[in-house]
Amino acid sequence: MLDIQALRNDLDSVAKRLASRGYDLNTAELKELEAERKEVQGKKEYLQSQRNSKSKEIGQAKAKGDEKLVAEIMAEVAEFGDELKQLEVADAIVQGKLKEFLSVIPNMPHASVPEGKSEADNVEVRKVGTPTKFEFDVKDHVSIGEGLGGLDFETATKIAGARFSLLKGPLARLHRALAQFMLDTHTDKHGYTETYVPYLVNAESMRGTGQLPKFEDDLFRVPRAKFEMKEGAAERALQGEIYQRGSFEAKEENFYLIPTAEVPVTNMVRDEIVSLEKLPMKFVAHTPCFRSEAGSYGRDTRGMIRQHQFDKVELVQIVHPEKSYEGLEELLGHAETILKKLGLPYRVVKLCTGDMGFSAAMTYDIEVWLPAQNTYREISSCSNFESFQARRMQARFRNAQGKPELLHTLNGSGLAVGRTLVAVLENYQQADGSVIVPEVLRPYMGGMEKISK
RNA sequence: GGAGAGGUGGCAGAGUGGUCGAAUGUACCUGACUCGAAAUCAGGCGUAGCGUUUACGCUACCGUGGGUUCGAAUCCCACCCUCUCCGCCA
Numbered sequence: 001m002l003d004i005q006a007l008r009n010d011l012d013s014v015a016k017r018l019a020s021r022g023y024d025l026n027t028a029e030l031k032e033l034e035a036e037r038k039e040v041q042g043k044k045e046y047l048q049s050q051r052n053s054k055s056k057e058i059g060q061a062k063a064k065g066d067e068k069l070v071a072e073i074m075a076e077v078a079e080f081g082d083e084l085k086q087l088e089v090a091d092a093i094v095q096g097k098l099k100e101f102l103s104v105i106p107n108m109p110h111a112s113v114p115e116g117k118s119e120a121d122n123v124e125v126r127k128v129g130t131p132t133k134f135e136f137d138v139k140d141h142v143s144i145g146e147g148l149g150g151l152d153f154e155t156a157t158k159i160a161g162a163r164f165s166l167l168k169g170p171l172a173r174l175h176r177a178l179a180q181f182m183l184d185t186h187t188d189k190h191g192y193t194e195t196y197v198p199y200l201v202n203a204e205s206m207r208g209t210g211q212l213p214k215f216e217d218d219l220f221r222v223p224r225a226k227f228e229m230k231e232g233a234a235e236r237a238l239q240g241e242i243y244q245r246g247s248f249e250a251k252e253e254n255f256y257l258i259p260t261a262e263v264p265v266t267n268m269v270r271d272e273i274v275s276l277e278k279l280p281m282k283f284v285a286h287t288p289c290f291r292s293e294a295g296s297y298g299r300d301t302r303g304m305i306r307q308h309q310f311d312k313v314e315l316v317q318i319v320h321p322e323k324s325y326e327g328l329e330e331l332l333g334h335a336e337t338i339l340k341k342l343g344l345p346y347r348v349v350k351l352c353t354g355d356m357g358f359s360a361a362m363t364y365d366i367e368v369w370l371p372a373q374n375t376y377r378e379i380s381s382c383s384n385f386e387s388f389q390a391r392r393m394q395a396r397f398r399n400a401q402g403k404p405e406l407l408h409t410l411n412g413s414g415l416a417v418g419r420t421l422v423a424v425l426e427n428y429q430q431a432d433g434s435v436i437v438p439e440v441l442r443p444y445m446g447g448m449e450k451i452s453k
Numbered sequence: 454g455g456a457g458a459g460g461u462g463g464c465a466g467a468g469u470g471g472u473c474g475a476a477u478g479u480a481c482c483u484g485a486c487u488c489g490a491a492a493u494c495a496g497g498c499g500u501a502g503c504g505u506u507u508a509c510g511c512u513a514c515c516g517u518g519g520g521u522u523c524g525a526a527u528c529c530c531a532c533c534c535u536c537u538c539c540g541c542c543a
Contacts, residue, residue, distance in 0.1 A: 051524080
């Protein structure tokens with residue numbers, strides 16, 4: 001969420017910066033809502049203040065026992081009682097509209113983010129390693145995995161459906177080895193605290209990190225039946241009536257499957273005021289991620305690239321506002337370390353304004369080399385959200401003056417485990433269909449050096 | 454799942470319809486005393502929004518949402534959460 005003050009004081013320049021990422025801010029509507037809010041709120045608060053002072057007078061009159069005066073003042077209050085009720089309703093409505101309006105506005109890009117419309121305008125920052133060369137015809141990870149008997153999409157489809165996968169034997173172990181290796185590296189070498197978090201979260205958490213209200217279609221929703229007593233049912237019961245069928249109505253309260261560990265981990269600080277000395281906070285979590293992939297029919301349908309369920313090791317930093325860009329570079333480096341240790345060629349790109357996610361102020365993607373596709377594919381995305389998520393979450397710290405101030409939040413994949421597995425299979429494949437196990441993973445594979453049939 | 458207790462400021466903890474945004478303690482800040490510190494004494498000390506924007510004024514907030522009332526932390530209803538006991542359980 002953006003700072004409402006910035007929108008009030010400097011609407012045009014906010015609109016301009018948002019336009020650079022392809023978002024057309026409806027300034028006319030905002031101005032209208034603001035004008036209405038100002039008027040309604042002003043009137044409402046004035047009448048509330050009248051009511052409060054009159055009510056106090058009633059109290060004082062009663063204390064003196066002056067019943068006549070009491071009646072007089074009550075008559076005065078009665079005069080504007082209805083108007084006040086109406087204003088309170090009107091105020092709630094306009095405040096709600098304003099909140100809704102604000103909650104779907106994306107973050108403003110950092111000044112250094114290159115302008116652009118799409119993926120094509122992203123800027124390559126660096127290339128590390130050189131694309132793997134082969135003396136034979138390369139196979140993609142599907143052929144390799146199926147050839148080894150460890151990757152089985154047919155059975156996964158039978159069990160669940162399209163866009164699920166099933167790993168067996170050494171490949172399943174390799175998948176686990178990757179996650180373990182990443183976790184160990186980030187905790188032992190990079191100073192992150194390992195966390196184990198809920199995979200189902202409430203709507204409030206999804207709102208906090210920005211997935212809701214705008215991107216509900218990308219999520220898997222898990223409704224849970226809840227029942228609330230209908231209006232008046234409780235009162236009737238108190239009068240001796242037995243609860244009737246229909247006294248309760250179903251209320252929808254959903255859980256959501258996390259699309260990334262960013263959601264539960266970042267929300268740890270929601271509605272918290274952390275002390276200055278606790279910063280920076282650095283957390284790592286290995287979780288499954290669930291995405292409905294709505295609107296991506298036909299894209300990456302083959303293989304493990306785009307799945308409804310995949311594992312990811314996620315890095316999250318909660319930092320002082322002045323340190324967030326430093327933090328982003330550091331976090332990016334931590335993610336890169338994994339690829340370097342695995343010996344996988346990759347490149348880092350800085351996303352342009354038009355390709356960034358809703359909540360991000362700046363994003364680096366790391367793309368790994370996939371020989372079978374003869375291209376680099378995204379394997380990590382590292383972003384600085386500045387105070388955008390913190391404002392939604394009311395995540396604050398006490399500054400040097402002792403005043404609460406919004407934190408900055410960062411996160412990045414370190415890395416997506418499924419795609420890393422794909423990259424290892426493809427880059428370490430051999431002519432005979434076997435796959436060499438990268439050295440850093442061997443301790444996690446019981447010393448296995450090669451996976452063959 | 455059944456029975457009971459409870460959710461108040463950073464923390465602890467009063468408050469059961471009328472100067473209560475909330476006693477008191479503690480933590481924290483300032484000043485006095487001191488060579489300095491501790492102790493002691495005096496004062497200050499919540500968050501958010503709005504209006505003038507320096508001083509100030511108003512409004513909201515006592516788990517959440519409704520209701521009763523001129524007036525609700527306090528009464529009523531629902532929900533959420535925590536704790537204790539019993540049952541069940543990976």
